[in-house]
Amino acid sequence: MTTRLIPTVTDTGSAGRRLTFNIFRFDPQENGDKPKMVSYSLDETPGMTIFIALNRLRDEQDSSLQFDFVCRAGICGSCAMVINGLPTLACRTLTTRYPKGEITLMPLPGFELIGDLSVNTGKFMRQLAERLQLWLHPREGEQSIHALEQAMDPDEAARLYELERCVECGVCVSACATKQMRDTFVGAVGLMKIARFELDSRDGRSVEDFYHVIGNQDGVFGCMTLLGCQDNCPKDLPHMQQIAYLRRKMAMTLL
Numbered sequence: 001m002t003t004r005l006i007p008t009v010t011d012t013g014s015a016g017r018r019l020t021f022n023i024f025r026f027d028p029q030e031n032g033d034k035p036k037m038v039s040y041s042l043d044e045t046p047g048m049t050i051f052i053a054l055n056r057l058r059d060e061q062d063s064s065l066q067f068d069f070v071c072r073a074g075i076c077g078s079c080a081m082v083i084n085g086l087p088t089l090a091c092r093t094l095t096t097r098y099p100k101g102e103i104t105l106m107p108l109p110g111f112e113l114i115g116d117l118s119v120n121t122g123k124f125m126r127q128l129a130e131r132l133q134l135w136l137h138p139r140e141g142e143q144s145i146h147a148l149e150q151a152m153d154p155d156e157a158a159r160l161y162e163l164e165r166c167v168e169c170g171v172c173v174s175a176c177a178t179k180q181m182r183d184t185f186v187g188a189v190g191l192m193k194i195a196r197f198e199l200d201s202r203d204g205r206s207v208e209d210f211y212h213v214i215g216n217q218d219g220v221f222g223c224m225t226l227l228g229c230q231d232n233c234p235k236d237l238p239h240m241q242q243i244a245y246l247r248r249k250m251a252m253t254l255l
């Protein structure tokens, strides 16, 4: 298992600074609205995250500000946005990371914009799941709901758990130049999920079956190894290792 690189949010941080937030504002539902950047000022408090700052701005200055969150703990993946040029989770990002006190917030590119900083990652993930059939396909004869639960090999369970840590935040999609240039490319999150099912001994699909889904330029051979996914994934998942593994497997089906 790899070491988590998400910054701690227990830092006390500095107090007394005045922060400037430049925030993308646009409501596609509102007739005549145009995309614009709006500036807000806020006093920094100890331990302040971007998520805390956004809530204060919405509570105290502008109730129309749209952004998403659920867990505030890096688990639900809802609060991903582009912070000073890099896609990441707002609830795990301290304002003290920005010494100049200037913070620019943009919505994740590559997803349908709901409004301001809110994008529809759920729709994207659902379409991806349908396209790649991202669910367990039991082997023939192993589909009975009356069958007894089988213990899993602990090593296999640990390897599966490593890939199950994806929170579907969409950061790897936004950070991938290949995906931004070619919308049909499945992106790292899709390939990671295929790797997860390929690894699962309960899944009856063969390597050839997976080849038919991702053995092309929109799949595992389309990745240009630009590393945006792995460099920015808030869960520090091993995208490159898994993509290389899938490529080897897919290439072997051609021999």
Ligand code: SF4
Residues within 6 Å of the ligand: 077, 165, 166, 167, 168, 169, 170, 171, 172, 173, 188, 189, 192, 232, 233, 234, 235, 236, 237
């Ligand atoms: S692989 Fe990482 S960056 Fe991509 S959706 Fe999952 S958690 Fe987010």
Ligand code: FES
Residues within 6 Å of the ligand: 068, 069, 070, 071, 072, 073, 074, 075, 076, 077, 078, 079, 080, 089, 090, 091, 092
């Ligand atoms: S609010 Fe859930 S990951 Fe940030």
